[in-house]
Amino acid sequence: xxxxxxxxxxxxxxxxxxxxxxxxxxxxxxxxxxxxxxxxxxxxxxxxxxxxxxxxxxxxxxxxxxxxxxxxxxxxxxxxxxxxxxxxxxxxxxxxxxxxxxxxxxxxxxxxxxxxxxxxxxxxxxxxxxxxxxxxxxxxxxxxxxxxxxxxxxxxxxxxxxxxxxxxxxxxxxxxxxxxxxxxxxxxxxxxxxxxxxxxxxxxxxxxxxxxxxxxxxxxxxxxxxxxxxxxxxxxxxxxxxxxxxxxxxxxxxxxxxxxxxxxxxxxxxxxxxxxxxxxxxxxxxxxxxxxxxxxxxxxxxxxxxxxxxxxxxxxxxxxxxxxxxxxxxxxxxxxxxxxxxxxxxxxxxxxxxxxxxxxxxxxxxxxxxxxxxxxxxxxxxxxxxxxxxxxxxxxxxxxxxxxxxxxxxxxxxxxxxxxxxxxxxxxxxxxxxxxxxxxxxxxxxxxxxxxxxxxxxxxxxxxxxxxxxxxxxxxxxxxxxxxxxxxxxxxxxxxxxxxxxxxx
Ligand code: N7H
Numbered sequence: 001x002x003x004x005x006x007x008x009x010x011x012x013x014x015x016x017x018x019x020x021x022x023x024x025x026x027x028x029x030x031x032x033x034x035x036x037x038x039x040x041x042x043x044x045x046x047x048x049x050x051x052x053x054x055x056x057x058x059x060x061x062x063x064x065x066x067x068x069x070x071x072x073x074x075x076x077x078x079x080x081x082x083x084x085x086x087x088x089x090x091x092x093x094x095x096x097x098x099x100x101x102x103x104x105x106x107x108x109x110x111x112x113x114x115x116x117x118x119x120x121x122x123x124x125x126x127x128x129x130x131x132x133x134x135x136x137x138x139x140x141x142x143x144x145x146x147x148x149x150x151x152x153x154x155x156x157x158x159x160x161x162x163x164x165x166x167x168x169x170x171x172x173x174x175x176x177x178x179x180x181x182x183x184x185x186x187x188x189x190x191x192x193x194x195x196x197x198x199x200x201x202x203x204x205x206x207x208x209x210x211x212x213x214x215x216x217x218x219x220x221x222x223x224x225x226x227x228x229x230x231x232x233x234x235x236x237x238x239x240x241x242x243x244x245x246x247x248x249x250x251x252x253x254x255x256x257x258x259x260x261x262x263x264x265x266x267x268x269x270x271x272x273x274x275x276x277x278x279x280x281x282x283x284x285x286x287x288x289x290x291x292x293x294x295x296x297x298x299x300x301x302x303x304x305x306x307x308x309x310x311x312x313x314x315x316x317x318x319x320x321x322x323x324x325x326x327x328x329x330x331x332x333x334x335x336x337x338x339x340x341x342x343x344x345x346x347x348x349x350x351x352x353x354x355x356x357x358x359x360x361x362x363x364x365x366x367x368x369x370x371x372x373x374x375x376x377x378x379x380x381x382x383x384x385x386x387x388x389x390x391x392x393x394x395x396x397x398x399x400x401x402x403x404x405x406x407x408x409x410x411x412x413x414x415x416x417x418x419x420x421x422x423x424x425x426x427x428x429x430x431x432x433x434x435x436x437x438x439x440x441x442x443x444x445x446x447x448x449x450x451x452x453x454x455x456x457x458x459x460x461x462x463x464x465x466x467x468x469x470x471x472x473x474x475x476x477x478x479x480x481x482x483x484x485x486x487x488x489x490x491x492x493x494x495x496x497x498x499x500x501x502x503x504x505x
Pocket of ligand 1: 419
């Protein structure tokens with residue numbers, strides 16, 4: 001019998017993919033919000049910007065060089081880079097006369113404003129309260145430029161280049177640019193609640209190479225249009241995720257929206273979600289302080305249960321790497337063994353059957369809700385169909401102990417406005433970000449409705465009307481809204497070839 005072996009799909013082309021999909025991972029970031037004056041000017045702007053855009057090749061080469069240099073003892077600042085990318089809204093693509101836009105997915109055509117009720121952006125997160133340029137006053141922006149650099153002077157230099165180009169082609173910055181910065185000193189790599197971030201990121205088959213234990217290598221088609229996804233379908237060619245099992249806990253609404261096939265120019269592109277998420281750090285800390293002792297915990301222990309990791313990033317779940325006798329529920333295990341928070345170990349865990357009820361890591365803890373790993377339901381296969389590439393950065397000043405509490409109503413003063421510029425890449429927003437937010441984070445019955453339900457994700461889904469977090473069997477805490485959406489939208493990150501095509505060059 002002859003076995004016919006299907007030819008392997010060619011790997012994604014890193015020369016054609018914009019670099020932030022791999023992750024710029026720089027200390028300084030700036031988001032620039034643009035409106036083109038007309039199609040001709042927009043095309044001319046894009047044509048001149050294109051050679052300046054960082055490709056995935058550039059980021060991969062930098063990362064390899066950085067690893068080589070720092071593994072020989074050199075300081076991180078020895079090699080530096082400054083990078084530019086552009087992502088476009090539906091309005092931007094329309095103005096540039098992109099073809100086949102009617103076949104773009106419904107959620108992208110709607111934009112984040114219209115999808116707000118669905119993903120839980122209500123009450124304080126309601127779009128009527130969003131900041132420019134995402135307030136409705138000026139109409140949709142056309143493009144967001146993502147700038148990133150190791151050095152703030154270099155960031156200013158590439159920003160000046162973009163501003164000069166914009167001026168030349170009648171393109172307007174519709175709101176002040178939004179800066180994001182790595183926090184300083186011991187807080188570097190930690191978001192404003194104090195937890196280490198950017199740890200669990202999927203690898204991309206055919207593009208990235210990882211030696212990190214516990215990192216899943218996910219099919220490129222989950223993130224990039226035109227490649228096989230985890231189920232072997234070519235992303236963007238109509239076949240979307242199979243509907244979740246009806247009746248399965250946590251799946252009240254099947255979400256897949258099969259598309260008739262995206263236009264060919266979308267190949268090597270990716271859909272991008274940007275959310276400006278304000279964090280009420282004082283409120284979060286007050287909650288931990290007030291609630292912990294009621295449950296025989298200290299504030300750090302309760303914080304670890306809310307997130308699923310200790311502030312150091314050490315997992316709250318047991319890991320095969322940990323020393324005998326260590327109890328990661330009692331205290332941060334990396335205090336006893338600092339090697340547990342190295343790249344080789346920090347993400348090497350799963351939710352073990354012995355913790356199926358969430359007595360160690362509550363099932364609604366932020367990282368368990370947003371990536372249940374092997375937990376069943378939903379099961380590893382389903383979890384890995386919902387992976388996203390998180391590429392955000394913190395913004396705003398650090399919290400100062402004893403600063404004024406947030407006002408009862410309205411926004412905090414500017415010097416207390418801090419949070420996360422959440423950015424993620426995926427091949428389908430409805431399957432990635434929206435599903436995680438709506439069906440996992442916001443639903444109190446995921447993964448289980450037993451015992452009053454597992455509750456909502458206490459970090460990203462505070463529901464003012466029904467705030468609930470199941471700490472352990474029979475123990476439910478009333479949470480608050482500590483993360484508020486203050487703007488954002490859905491974008492498309494076109495390939496380099498598509499940008500040339502859109503620019504008419
Ligand atoms: Fe989350 N936080 O400080 O609590 N997140 N997140 N996130 N998040 C993660 O593992 C945080 C947000 C995911 O694979 C960590 O890299 C905050 C949104 C996913 O194990 C920490 C905000 C969405 C993961 C935080 C915020 C997600 C993850 C641990 C908003 C999607 C990986 C560090 C202000 C809808 C889970 C790490 C995995 C990890 C926090 C937003 C998703 C500390 C403060 C909007 C998929």
